[in-house]
Amino acid sequence: MVKRVDPEDSRLLAVLLRKRARATQEQVGSRAGIDQSDLSKIERGELAASQETLEDIADATWFRRHLVSPSLRFLRAFRLAGSQPGSTQTPSDPEPVLSSVANSAVLVATSALLELDSSRERAPSPEEEARDLAEMCSRLERAASPRLLVEGLHEFQRCEICLWLCQTSSDRVTAEPHRARQLAEAASRLADLLAARESRHSSFRCLALAQLANACRACGDLLGAERALYQARKLWEAGHGPGLFPSWRLDDWEASLRRDQRRYGEALKLHARALLASGGGEAAGWVLLKKSSTLEQKGDFEAALETLAEAEPLIATSWDRRLRWVLLFNRAVVLDDLGRHDEVAELLPGVRALTEELNQAMDLIRLDWLDARVLRSQGRRDEALDGFARVRAAFTKEKIAYHAGLVTLELSELLLERGETGAVKTLAKEMLWIFEKQDVEPEARKALRLFCDAAAREAVTLDLVRRLVAQVRRAGRG
Helix, strand or coil, X not given: CCCECCHHHHHHHHHHHHHHCCCCHHHHHHHHCCCHHHHHHHHHCCCCCEHHHHHHHHHHCCCCHHHHHHHHHHHHHHHHHHCCCCCCCCCCCHHHHHHCHXXXXXXXXXXXXXXXXXXXXXXXXXXXXXXXXXXXXXXXXHCCCHHHHHHHCHHHCCHHHHHHHHHHHHHHCCCCHHHHHHHHHHHHHHHHHHHHHCHHHHHHHHHHHHHHHHHHHHCCCHHHHHHHHHHHHHHHHCCXXXXXXXXXXXXXXXXXXXXXXXCHHHHHHHHHHHHHHHCCHHHHHHHXXXXXXXXXXXXXXXXXXXXXXXXXXXXXXXXXXXXXHHHHHHHHHXXXXXXXXXXXXXXXXXXXXXXXXXXXXXXXXXXXXXXXXHHHHCCCHHHHHHHHHHHHHHHHHCCCHHHHHHHHHHHHHHHHHCCCHHHHHHHHHHCHHHHHCCCCCHHHHHHHHHHHHHHHCCCCCHHHHHHHHHHHHHXXXX
């Protein structure tokens, strides 16, 4: 059960801490992970804050968490001593109290507490250190803006936190690219702060910028990815970065960016360089998986299959289930590209079992898309129709423009086979947001615009949609 503090005491302390930090309610709320309206209610005494909430406010105003309890006891004693006999109430507006004797007295008392605490400081035990780090990581996980926390709170400005942000961004980049970008931006800002204190921490800047480049790429911001990667590469060449991550990772990240930029020749050269530097084993398997994706996107499907076969023995015994999933899923995608739908159908149960085990939302969506294509090839059109509709809704919700456009065309193809031109017209109206996005290739954008115009005139035909599906897929591969 959450223990609530007396609202009179909590409002006084909340206002005092905020005034002491010369911060607005919005600033404190953002740093503490508290809605500004809730903070306002706490300061007016309309909402009883928990001890943990007040400690979060203390963190957000550069006041030590463990001093919240003694400060509350002092405030209560001061408030009761200054009240009328028999009354425990303070004036409805706390500002006059805090701007006069109470403010001065509490500031003196809390300063004395801080001085006393400093005199008793000791090195934390490993268990305490681990617990503090875990708590900070948990707060960053929940924060709407992790960057505000690392900028505003000194205790978050640690190398371990920077590494955690980088790793968590890497873990999230496929399933939650926009959250991964937020975490990488926080890591980059924290790395700047660390490097400003000690130049040897510039290696953290190199790692954070490389992660930011990868997250920007996943979000479709190829220009932002290019800028971040350029800075990371310059730091690496200046000797910052080795020791935190191997050289093949930087080549691997750059290869992914060149692939998404449709610069396939450069991407394949970077894959070759990364493979040579990887030293074999699981790292080489990872590089080969990325190379297979480049070849698939380039349209060289047979070479993509051969590369996957080369990667398989290197990752077959890996503890990383994600690597095994990528191997199986990419093989299914390439077989689908080749029209070998029976082989895809044989692979799907195993891929689905592993996908559900990993439980990544975007992976499940992509698998449903592949499944819908197989169902269509088997003549199970009603099931395929439902599958394409679910996938389209998911891509639309996540604002993934290119994929939303392509699956809309595939769904429209099935609807036109059933003569449902009105439903196709509705779909075309609902996809206009795609043209506001910048991460759709010009040729794909042109094809999608042609579809929308034809659908609006109810002149769209099955033959036209099939040609546009092929055109959009080609445009996606460059």
